[in-house]
Amino acid sequence: MLSLFQSSAWSGTRINLKIWHLAWPMILANISIPMLGFVDTAVIGHLPDSQFLAGTALAGLFISVIFWLLGFLRMSTTGLVAKARGEKSAASAILHLYQGLLLSVILASFILLFQSPLFSLLTFVSSDDLAMQATYASAKTYFDIRIWAAPFVLANMALSGFLIGSGKTKWVLRALIVCNVVNLFADILFVPVLSFGVAGVAFASVLAEIVQFGMMIYLIRPELKKVAVSLQSVLTGWIALLRMNGNLFIRSAVLQLCLSFMTIYATQFGSQTVAINSLIMQFFLFISFSLDGVAFALESLVGNCVGQKKQRRLRLYITQGIKMGLAFALCYAAFYVLTVDAIVWLLTDIESLKSGITDYYIWIYLLPLSCFLSFIFDGIFVGLGWDKSMRNSMIVAALCFFSIILLSNALTDSLSNAFNYTFNCTFNNHILWAAFTIFMLARGLSQWFILRLKFKSEIKLS
Known part of the structure; x- marks a missing residue:
């Protein structure tokens, strides 16, 4: 199968090291992602009724599916930025980032505008058993707060794509670690200490996404200051990006x-x-x-x-x-x-x-x-x-x-x-x-x- 591509052992070793240099931070980042869900489950699991955990899990899964479907923001930004980096065009790389961020704002606006119909879709595809009503109440509490993280979640996809495409996977790992730490301490503060319940877990997730967004902007701010991009150039090629x-x-x-x-x-x-x-x-x-x-x-x-x-x-x-x-x-x-x-x-x-x-x-x-x-x-x-x-x-x-x-x-x-x-x-x-x-x-x-x-x-x- 591999006969299409031939390489010397020396070249292969060097290439493997380059791949591994970028891969290991993302492997650690991937492993850390489930920790967010684990922490949320741990704090909600100690509340007095199982409907709190069930509602959080149901709404959390639904929101995750919505955001996962929009993961193309990261993939497209990564590919375009990586090509621009290969062409030694910092202006093009920043341009693709701004285009990704603009698209993330538009998509997040639609999500927030139609958040009520979206939650109705969740209840439509789920059981209508009366016993589920308390679970749906908790799910709606979580959903109504967590959904406001959409602008930051989608922007973080574009920013992550920019950093990965630029070969700065360690920066993505740093931002995600900070996000996880903020989520951990916010969960502890909002739920056991301040007794916000399900709402506290949702607030913690929103805060963590905002902090991750702020950190990634902070990391790339020197390059953003160096390269000026006009709104007209951002809109150029918009149809191809869509x-x-x-x-x-x-x-x-x-x-x-x-x-x-x-x-x-x-x-x-x-x-x-x-x-x-x-x-x-x-x-x-x-x-x-x-x-x-x-x-x-x-x-x-x-x-x-x-x-x-x-x-x-x-x-x-x-x-x-x-x-x-x-x-x-x-x-x-x-x-x-x-x-x-x-x-x-x-x-x-x-x-x-x-x-x-x-x-x-x-x-x-x-x-x-x-x-x-x-x-x-x-x-x-x-x-x-x-x-x-x-x-x-x-x-x-x-x-x-x-x-x-x-x-x-x-x-x-x-x-x-x-x-x-x-x-x-x-x-x-x-x-x-x-x-x-x-x-x-x-x-x-x-x-x-x-x-x-x-x-x-x-x-x-x-």
Whole structure:
């Protein structure tokens, strides 16, 4: 597979060090992100009623999905800034930052303007059981406060993209650590000390995002002072930027549809299966910590090569990035084989879940190997600016995913009718995980095919 790109051992080592230099801060940053949710859960979990925790979790998840869908702000800014850095154009890099910030303001304005309909959507897709009313009340309290962080959350995406594209991943890590520390102390102050309850957790999250925004602006302020950008130049190329972000939004929406379907579809197999699947997804989350870090590094390095028009170095980064992703995948697979029981024990103490998940260990072992290519190629494609290809490969993978589900349903229904046999939940859930595994493989392999097809024809480098 790697025969397309050849490099010497010496060059490969040097390239690996450059990738790792940018990757490790983002890996640590990714690991620290779940700490925000952990702290929120810890302080709310000590309130007298479980509805406070349930409401916070429900609204927090909903808001996270909204912001996650708008993650194209970071990806597009990273790719454009990295290319500008490669071209040695500080003015273009700042221009792309301002364009990203302007788009973040527009999107945040829409979110705040339509916040009531958005919350209504949450209650519409959730249970209308009367027992849930107290949970919805807590969820609305949290939502109504936390949603005001939208301008800062989206601006932070653009600022993070600028820093990653500029190769300053350590600065992103510093800002995120400060954000986590502020969130920790604000949670303690607002909830146990001042007894603000759910509102206190929401206020703490908003404050943390504001502090992160302020710190990143502080870090890049010297460059902002040096480069003057007019409003007219910011608006120039606006349509092209919107088109690029539109493609990335579709890509993110399709991915979220498939991930959400995993939970929604599993509900027909019972709460036990839903709980088991959520545990397996934690293993997927662990994988993303490292592979996303490598992908972020490749976004910057590949974009720089495109800007500098250095084809040989670009090939080396792609080659070594794939090799590094494979190395991480093999390490994860081996680690899971050796420690899966211990990890499950840490995740839950419910005996039925610990015994039930053993039937699905094979999918846990296969997760790293099936998904590493898609993570790595996402970083490469962002750096190359291939937003349409990212969108198309995601659509192809989603079609594979849903086709397997539909075909398996049709087949099992036919066999059940012919032989009067009912397939159990475990069998059907295995089909679901097989579909997800193929979905991740299809993403990576389709991107590999696109890269081979387009590399020589579309990348005109020296």
